[in-house]
Amino acid sequence: MSAHSLASRELANAIRALSMDAVQQANSGHPGAPMGMADIAEVLWRGFLKHNPANPHWPNRDRFVLSNGHGSMLLYSLLHLTGYDLSLDDLKNFRQLHSPTAGHPEHEECVGVETTTGPLGQGIANAVGMALAEKMLASHFNRDGFPVVDHFTYCFLGDGCMMEGISHEVSSLAGTLGLGKLIAFYDDNGISIDGEVEGWFTDDTVERFRAYGWHVIPNVNGHDALEVQAAVENARKNTTQPTLICCKTIIGFGSPNKQGKEESHGAALGNDEIALTRQALNWPHGPFEVPDHIYAAWNARDAGAQAEGEWNELVSAYAQSHPDLAGELKRRLSGELPADFSDKADAFIRECQQKMEKVATRKASQNALDAYGPLVPELIGGSADLGGSNNTFWKGCKSVTGTDASGNYVHYGVREFGMTAIMNGMQLHGGVRPYGGTFLMFMEYARNAVRMAALMKQPTMLVYTHDSIGLGEDGPTHQPVEQLANLRLTPNVSTWRPCDTVESAVAWKAAIERQDGPTALVFSRQGLPCMQRDDATLANVARGGYVLHQTGTGTPEAIIIATGSEVELAMQAAAALGEQGRNVRVVSLPSVDTFLAQDAAYQEAVLPAAVRNRVAVEAGIADYWYRFVGLDGRIVGMHTFGASAPAGDLFKHFNITAEAVQQAVAELIG
Numbered sequence: 014m015s016a017h018s019l020a021s022r023e024l025a026n027a028i029r030a031l032s033m034d035a036v037q038q039a040n041s042g043h044p045g046a047p048m049g050m051a052d053i054a055e056v057l058w059r060g061f062l063k064h065n066p067a068n069p070h071w072p073n074r075d076r077f078v079l080s081n082g083h084g085s086m087l088l089y090s091l092l093h094l095t096g097y098d099l100s101l102d103d104l105k106n107f108r109q110l111h112s113p114t115a116g117h118p119e120h121e122e123c124v125g126v127e128t129t130t131g132p133l134g135q136g137i138a139n140a141v142g143m144a145l146a147e148k149m150l151a152s153h154f155n156r157d158g159f160p161v162v163d164h165f166t167y168c169f170l171g172d173g174c175m176m177e178g179i180s181h182e183v184s185s186l187a188g189t190l191g192l193g194k195l196i197a198f199y200d201d202n203g204i205s206i207d208g209e210v211e212g213w214f215t216d217d218t219v220e221r222f223r224a225y226g227w228h229v230i231p232n233v234n235g236h237d238a239l240e241v242q243a244a245v246e247n248a249r250k251n252t253t254q255p256t257l258i259c260c261k262t263i264i265g266f267g268s269p270n271k272q273g274k275e276e277s278h279g280a281a282l283g284n285d286e287i288a289l290t291r292q293a294l295n296w297p298h299g300p301f302e303v304p305d306h307i308y309a310a311w312n313a314r315d316a317g318a319q320a321e322g323e324w325n326e327l328v329s330a331y332a333q334s335h336p337d338l339a340g341e342l343k344r345r346l347s348g349e350l351p352a353d354f355s356d357k358a359d360a361f362i363r364e365c366q367q368k369m370e371k372v373a374t375r376k377a378s379q380n381a382l383d384a385y386g387p388l389v390p391e392l393i394g395g396s397a398d399l400g401g402s403n404n405t406f407w408k409g410c411k412s413v414t415g416t417d418a419s420g421n422y423v424h425y426g427v428r429e430f431g432m433t434a435i436m437n438g439m440q441l442h443g444g445v446r447p448y449g450g451t452f453l454m455f456m457e458y459a460r461n462a463v464r465m466a467a468l469m470k471q472p473t474m475l476v477y478t479h480d481s482i483g484l485g486e487d488g489p490t491h492q493p494v495e496q497l498a499n500l501r502l503t504p505n506v507s508t509w510r511p512c513d514t515v516e517s518a519v520a521w522k523a524a525i526e527r528q529d530g531p532t533a534l535v536f537s538r539q540g541l542p543c544m545q546r547d548d549a550t551l552a553n554v555a556r557g558g559y560v561l562h563q564t565g566t567g568t569p570e571a572i573i574i575a576t577g578s579e580v581e582l583a584m585q586a587a588a589a590l591g592e593q594g595r596n597v598r599v600v601s602l603p604s605v606d607t608f609l610a611q612d613a614a615y616q617e618a619v620l621p622a623a624v625r626n627r628v629a630v631e632a633g634i635a636d637y638w639y640r641f642v643g644l645d646g647r648i649v650g651m652h653t654f655g656a657s658a659p660a661g662d663l664f665k666h667f668n669i670t671a672e673a674v675q676q677a678v679a680e681l682i683g
Contacts, residue, residue, distance in 0.1 A: 020310075021238035024059065025051040026294045027094060027307050029267055032086035033290060034300045035107035035114070037281045042108060042116065045264040045277035046084030049235070050169060050200050053260055056241040057167060057198075058091050058313075061249070065317030066096035069125045072346045072443065073324045075164045076127050076143045080136025081171035081200065082117040083279070089114045092125040094303070094311035099124055101301055120441065120469045128441050129469050132461050134177030135434045137197060140168035141183045142438020142447075144195035144255070145413075145423070149393065150444045152418040154342050159331040161324075161342065162444075165249065168197045172210050175199065175218060179462075182431030184255075188226030191415035193252035196245070200235065202264040208275045219259060228254040235260030267294045345391050345444040350526065354388050358522040361385070365514040366551055369543040374536040374577070375478040377517035379404035385521060386410075389446065392525075393439065395423035396450040396476075397432050403450030403478045404536075423447075429455045433462035433475070440471045446525065448474035452484075453493040453535055456500070466531040467505040474524045478536045480510065481632035482667060483578055485538070488657030497535065498637040501605050505530035509604045510631075512580035513543040516603045519554045523607065537578045539660055544580065544601070557607025558600060558619055562587060565596030571626035571678045572598045574641055579630045579649075585671035590678055597678060598624075602641075626681040630674050632664070647677035 028051040036042035063075045079088045093099045106112035113123040117131030130136040144166040151162040219231045228251045230244045248256035265277025268290045332339035361384040386409045396405045411420035425432035429451045436447040466473050482492045500508045509520035524532035553559035575583035580601050587597045627646040629638035635650030
């Protein structure tokens with residue numbers, strides 16, 4: 014081993030020691046991966062990674078994603094050693110309540126963590142999104158002599174990530190889009206929780222990624238610093254293809270009795286084995302003890318400050334030569350919307366009310382994009398091969414390709430899970446606001462990426478069309494029943510199911526303005542009439558729930574609550590009851606979470622507690638609505654899966670009709 018490699022090994026051993034000590038103190042965790050990947054991490058973080066520990070949010074930093082997030086102590090050790098605001102005490106509190114060093118890395122909970130990882134495969138998907146955002150922004154903003162958007166995205170992933178189906182989806186698309194500044198390191202240690210993976214994972218990974226269009230560097234000794242360094246240098250030269258560096262490593266490297274075995278994967282090594290490991294690594298220091306010369310060699314603050322300072326100078330010169338572009342880039346990176354967006358959006362909403370068009374809300378969604386898209390150039394659209402059905406491609410869209418990233422629309426192909434996780438990465442990168450569409454039913458494929466967006470409070474926009482049995486002949490495989498309840502029950506997800514053009518425009522405005530979580534926009538296939546509203550009623554639509562109509566005055570005898578396409582049924586039922594002299598209120602509730610965020614007085618004004626006669630109607634799973642109608646109320650909805658037939662026949666078959674709503678109200682009020 015060369016002198017350089019010996020120095021690198023000692024520095025890498027600091028990662029190994031901190032990782033095994035933290036896992037031992039917590040008596041839970043995964044020491045094997047950090048110990049196996051330490052040498053690769055040392056080369057990357059000390060020799061190549063452009064970052065500033067004093068400013069973790071510097072826009073032009075390289076991004077680092079630990080896709081195999083169970084190896085979180087690798088990342089925490091790196092952040093601590095290089096000078097981030099992550100103390101030794103934080104490492105000692107690994108996996109403890111309120112500690113920033115959680116069992117898996119959590120975005121914003123721990124400084125320097127770019128994305129929450131743990132569900133295997135989603136980290137590489139997020140990295141693809143980050144690399145895609147970098148390429149698109151560079152295409153939009155860079156000019157000769159001014160590479161103001163210019164960074165790499167690095168990702169570590171293991172055997173588990175490779176096995177997960179999402180890795181196939183996103184790696185395939187990354188190759189097609191030519192994401193040349195994405196460099197992934199495959200930690201090929203041959204071990205997973207159940208043991209040696211050759212019993213269940215025999216893919217030819219090298220040829221698999223070559224088939225995707227990646228640049229693949231095989232057979233790298235992940236414990237030889239010079240080999241790893243040469244591989245990274247090789248990868249950085251190829252700017253037209255993403256690169257996979259296949260590193261052969263030994264899990265739990267340094268542990269005399271547990272290295273190379275599943276015993277080191279997901280459990281503490283034990284005090285006796287740690288003592289032997291210290292001897293084997295020639296690390297004579299106590300638990301959580303790192304010598305000053307090791308800290309000095311790792312510290313990246315000076316280099317980070319210099320790199321950011323040079324970039325700031327470049328941006329200042331850029332602003333002199335290209336002031337409009339510089340101002341727009343600054344606005345986008347700050348996450349601020351154009352100053353006139355809200356007023357112009359409100360004007361469009363009023364226009365929708367005046368036009369009173371009858372269209373499917375998926376078409377109303379496209380109309381909203383036609384209006385809002387020119388106002389918000391950071392919108393990046395897409396669909397999982399359903400653009401014509403989801404109506405996500407608006408008049409100003411231009412497709413992104415492998416050779417031209419200057420567009421604003423990504424064709425994700427049939428990759429719902431990959432699309433959603435890639436959008437998470439794009440949003441985390443900053444400077445763009447992604448939205449992507451599929452059928453509501455196929456939210457199920459993407460479910461965990463939706464959950465991760467919610468967990469990280471990332472304001473991605475999830476467009477879901479064909480929202481009920483109303484899609485008709487495609488049948489129960491394509492007809493969502495339980496999905497709306499699923500979305501509404503997920504913390505931090507704001508769900509809108511509009512009933513017409515007005516509510517659709519309001520929903521899009523709310524989604525674009527939202528900053529603290531994803532928004533699910535749920536639209537119909539079938540045409541829906543625009544509801545009549547006065548100015549006061551129109552103003553209340555944005556509150557998520559409001560009194561749309563009442564057949565009498567004062568306190569109503571009964572309340573009908575409806576969303577989406579079923580608002581029309583509620584209005585028809587109310588009209589019939591009104592003709593009988595009944596005082597019935599119709600409440601449109603397009604966004605339950607938004608309504609529940611209103612003050613108690615407003616909620617009481619819309620749904621007075623004294624009115625116990627309540628009927629809810631929605632062509633989704635009925636049980637969700639008991640929270641609003643109580644056990645004594647009535648729900649007109651679905652109790653089974655759907656069926657294949659024309660939409661009108663299905664609504665009659667499942668008794669989701671105006672007559673059924675009218676009868677339910679009549680039963681309550683006698």
